[in-house]
Amino acid sequence: MSEQVNFEELKRFSAEIRKETVRAIGYAGFGHIGGSVSISDVLAVLYGGMMNIDPSNPKWEDRDRLVLSKGHCGPGLYAALALKGFFPMDWLKTVNKPGTNLPSHADGQKTPGVDMSTGSLGNGASSAVGIALGSRVQGRDNYTYCIVGDGETNEGEVWEAAETAAALKLDHFVLFVDWNKKQLDGRLEDILDPGDLEEKFRAFGFDARTVKGYDTEEIWKGIEEAKKVEGKPHVIILDTIKGLGIDFAEAEEFNHYMTFDIEKAEEACAEIDRRLAEGTYPGGDFKW
Amino acid sequence: MVKVCDEIKVSPEEMRAAYCNALIEEAKKNPKIVTIDCDLMNSCGTKNFMKEFPDRAFNIGIQEQNAAGMAGGMASTGLIPFVHTFAVFATRRIYDQIFMSCAYAGQNVKICGCDAGVSAAYNGGTHMAFEDMGLMRTMANITVLEPSDPVMMRCLVPQVVAKEGVVYLRMPRKKVYQIYEEGSEFTLGKAEIIRDGSDITLIAIGMEVRQAMEAAKLLEADGISARVVDMFTLKPIDAECINKCAKETGAIVTCENQSIVNGLGSAVAEVLVENDPVPMGRIGVQDEFGEVGPQDYLEERFGLKAEHIAAKAKEVLKRK
Numbered sequence: 276m277s278e279q280v281n282f283e284e285l286k287r288f289s290a291e292i293r294k295e296t297v298r299a300i301g302y303a304g305f306g307h308i309g310g311s312v313s314i315s316d317v318l319a320v321l322y323g324g325m326m327n328i329d330p331s332n333p334k335w336e337d338r339d340r341l342v343l344s345k346g347h348c349g350p351g352l353y354a355a356l357a358l359k360g361f362f363p364m365d366w367l368k369t370v371n372k373p374g375t376n377l378p379s380h381a382d383g384q385k386t387p388g389v390d391m392s393t394g395s396l397g398n399g400a401s402s403a404v405g406i407a408l409g410s411r412v413q414g415r416d417n418y419t420y421c422i423v424g425d426g427e428t429n430e431g432e433v434w435e436a437a438e439t440a441a442a443l444k445l446d447h448f449v450l451f452v453d454w455n456k457k458q459l460d461g462r463l464e465d466i467l468d469p470g471d472l473e474e475k476f477r478a479f480g481f482d483a484r485t486v487k488g489y490d491t492e493e494i495w496k497g498i499e500e501a502k503k504v505e506g507k508p509h510v511i512i513l514d515t516i517k518g519l520g521i522d523f524a525e526a527e528e529f530n531h532y533m534t535f536d537i538e539k540a541e542e543a544c545a546e547i548d549r550r551l552a553e554g555t556y557p558g559g560d561f562k563w
Numbered sequence: 564m565v566k567v568c569d570e571i572k573v574s575p576e577e578m579r580a581a582y583c584n585a586l587i588e589e590a591k592k593n594p595k596i597v598t599i600d601c602d603l604m605n606s607c608g609t610k611n612f613m614k615e616f617p618d619r620a621f622n623i624g625i626q627e628q629n630a631a632g633m634a635g636g637m638a639s640t641g642l643i644p645f646v647h648t649f650a651v652f653a654t655r656r657i658y659d660q661i662f663m664s665c666a667y668a669g670q671n672v673k674i675c676g677c678d679a680g681v682s683a684a685y686n687g688g689t690h691m692a693f694e695d696m697g698l699m700r701t702m703a704n705i706t707v708l709e710p711s712d713p714v715m716m717r718c719l720v721p722q723v724v725a726k727e728g729v730v731y732l733r734m735p736r737k738k739v740y741q742i743y744e745e746g747s748e749f750t751l752g753k754a755e756i757i758r759d760g761s762d763i764t765l766i767a768i769g770m771e772v773r774q775a776m777e778a779a780k781l782l783e784a785d786g787i788s789a790r791v792v793d794m795f796t797l798k799p800i801d802a803e804c805i806n807k808c809a810k811e812t813g814a815i816v817t818c819e820n821q822s823i824v825n826g827l828g829s830a831v832a833e834v835l836v837e838n839d840p841v842p843m844g845r846i847g848v849q850d851e852f853g854e855v856g857p858q859d860y861l862e863e864r865f866g867l868k869a870e871h872i873a874a875k876a877k878e879v880l881k882r883k
Contacts, residue, residue, distance in 0.1 A: 397628075
């Protein structure tokens with residue numbers, strides 16, 4: 276299947292998602308920039324061909340689903356959904372404005388294409404397991420994807436969900452951990468060190484692997500490899516950087532939530548375009 | 564049509580059996596019904612559902628948070644999940660998950676809490692839900708009910724299935740009294756006047772309905788004509804019935820097997836003060852934690868018996 280994928284195109288799609296995410300937050304003037312752009316690449320893979328979806332029919336029963344359990348990164352998801360045509364691009368200028376359909380935290384009641392409301396961390400992992408089980412009960416062959424934050428794994432509910440996913444052998448469930456190394460108050464190891472997440476999930480009965488979370492080709496191939504393993508749920512740890520690709524955000528130590536305007540966002544977009552042209556996208560201070 | 568039994572006696576059927584059998588009957592007709600249990604199937608009486616529908620019943624162990632979250636997810640695929648555990652866990656422990664993944668998320672999930680109020684008896688204060696109904700009543704756009712006997716349970720379970728959105732159903736699990744004759748019919752959201760009277764109205768819910776009927780007899784012996792209302796739906800509350808009773812009897816006592824804070828008494832008072840207030844009093848747990856003991860002792864200890872209701876009615880009548 277990966278032979279048919281144009282990975283250059285996927286990379287460009289992730290750049291578009293990253294740009295529209297920083298713009299959306301720039302229009303709002305503030306928002307959860309760090310974790311919204313560390314998932315741009317996995318969103319590009321999912322919405323750039325991996326997920327079986329129909330933007331003209333967002334409630335299609337047999338669709339693949341994504342639960343963005345780290346619901347505060349709604350703007351990242353909205354960028355992907357708008358680019359796929361779930362709703363007009365203009366909506367991205369309305370994030371957090373009165374009466375908007377794009378609130379800071381993902382809301383399945385308001386936004387076409389959002390498969391589950393999230394925002395209280397840990398909840399989305401359970402909901403996603405429920406979706407995977409509900410799909411199986413009804414004989415559907417679709418996949419359920421879920422993105423949790425690395426800090427989010429502090430929540431016990433994530434591990435309840437993991438235990439159940441393994442016990443029920445939900446092999447059409449793929450969990451991503453956005454391992455960007457930081458949570459709101461600082462670095463993981465300074466707040467509550469989760470240790471080796473890949474090993475932890477493996478111990479919980481998952482088929483587990485770690486990929487470069489900024490590399491759409493690796494993410495795509497990681498998902499393909501995962502799907503070959505039957506009888507187990509899958510976890511893919513996305514090794515990445517909080518604020519990746521948005522230089523002013525990446526350089527900021529506390530970049531969970533930042534205040535900036537659309538001019539600053541446009542400067543970041545110009546840098547993304549420059550890096551794409553010279554082949555250094557997404558940039559980033561990689562230490563892996 | 565509702566017909567009260569001539570003599571209110573202990574039901575030959577436990578409440579949990581009435582519930583589970585009614586759910587099984589619905590599930591035979593509706594393949595969307597699934598259940599999630601949290602290692603309390605033997606207590607909640609849902610084993611037979613699993614026997615009947617092994618592919619639609621999931622015992623996920625001692626994971627109440629996960630159960631509520633999963634229920635929201637399952638509902639989003641088109642199923643109608645029923646989650647069972649003790650009332651304390653079904654509400655206070657997983658309030659956030661019910662809020663986020665079920666109610667706020669707009670999902671069609673039913674939560675059933677066993678061991679209502681003092682019926683938790685020997686499990687004691689830790690397991691005694693006095694707050695569950697109040698907690699759930701505060702959540703926007705959901706339905707909260709407590710059927711008073713197995714006959715009503717049989718009638719209401721299909722309506723719970725049909726009611727779109729989050730429903731919280733509370734019940735004692737074992738011994739209950741049969742108040743209504745077989746075939747009595749009830750409508751979710753609509754209270755029933757089950758005994759007429761003109762001096763005061765006793766508005767009761769759950770096991771307190773029997774106590775209110777008994778209290779009405781005690782009051783009758785003292786020349787007081789007490790009306791009794793079964794307010795089995797706490798939310799949305801039947802304001803029309805409350806206002807009618809206030810107008811026609813001029814005094815109200817509410818009776819509930821739970822905290823008077825944000826329970827039935829609060830809900831009735833809210834209706835009254837926004838319309839035409841009449842003197843009222845509240846029978847229920849007076850802002851206390853529960854404790855261990857036999858149910859009969861606890862009913863006495865927390866002032867839930869017919870004698871307490873009758874005494875409260877007389878106090879209220881002095882203010883009329």
